[in-house]
Ligand code: AMP
């Protein structure tokens with residue numbers, strides 16, 4: 001029998017198979033899924049990173065009362081004489097933050113007022129202390145005209161008012177958001193329980209890090225990577241174990257993971273090979289949408305339900321598993337966790353590389369910005385080159401269409417910070 005020659009396009013996508021564009025796959029994910037976690041009440045102090053489950057309304061005005069924006073002197077604007085240089089006698093007393101002045105400031109007089117102090121009755125305008133001098137007797141202040149009515153004051157509710165919505169459901173709370181909640185008088189709020197995400201590695205050749213590997217074995221690189229991605233994203237990582245390529249063992253692993261987690265990320269065994277039991281199990285015993293997604297690296301990706309729990313089957317190759325986790329895993333987990341914003345911010349930057357690609361699939365290249373503000377790509381596109389993941393600070397996204405990139409052309413760059421890592 002004649003040995004067939006190797007095909008140049010042995011890594012090309014099989015003809016006659018329909019490949020789903022990345023955007024269609026993402027639209028499908030976003031429209032077909034919904035939050036799977038219950039709401040719970042938490043204190044603002046414990047709310048960092050949590051997803052708001054219900055509109056949050058302000059319980060008070062901000063500021064609650066008019067107060068001074070500066071250290072200075074307050075008076076009634078209407079009593080100012082029509083002179084270039086104005087002198088106002090000082091009324092005794094001080095209005096300070098937390099120590100309101102309880103009297104009334106008489107018309108034509110000024111009072112010492114400090115930043116954050118409630119504006120006393122009789123005052124509607126404040127002059128900055130740097131803008132005054134004292135009169136010779138030190139009984140009054142002297143300053144130039146030109147102040148506007150209401151100068152240097154913060155009006156009550158100028159920021160927000162009682163009943164205003166300060167957050168909508170789906171917002172992920174950041175440190176500055178806790179400041180807003182506190183200012184709004186909110187002490188506890190409804191957030192979604194954190195999404196638990198199990199990570200499973202499959203492959204008879206894999207050895208867990210820390211154990212001894214024979215030369216024919218490789219260390220499981222995906223599990224530490226995927227578990228720590230989940231942690232970074234604010235979800236609860238669940239180690240779902242590592243299983244050899246045996247359908248009975250893998251089935252049991254899936255069952256356990258579905259009990260302990262709200263979503264499952266599986267790597268390895270997702271293709272159609274003899275030992276690829278992940279796709280077979282998900283297809284035969286779960287509900288599988290096999291997406292032959294037109295993406296490099298990354299095909300095929302299995303999206304399925306196992307005992308009702310969403311499960312992803314990613315390629316075992318760590319580069320592909322990483323890219324798939326960012327491009328498909330992150331938006332999915334965001335939706336499942338109750339988050340409303342799933343868009344990823346990208347930037348148009350000039351290329352420091354040349355490349356031509358054919359039409360038919362989107363490509364993600366490991367990339368980083370150089371000191372000249374151009375984006376370079378890793379020297380090899382080989383998806384076995386794990387070192388390129390650590391070399392890179394982001395991904396260059398090349399569109400589904402054919403493209404020839406010349407140096408200086410604008411390309412789409414997505415820094416890893418856009419993926420929350
Ligand atoms: P698979 O998707 O199972 O066909 O695996 C594709 C390639 O990725 C093979 O070379 C595997 O040995 C490798 N691989 C699979 N899982 C892992 C893992 N968890 N860590 C590192 N390499 C892996």
Ligand code: MG
Nearest residue numbers: 203268269316
């Ligand atoms: Mg395998």
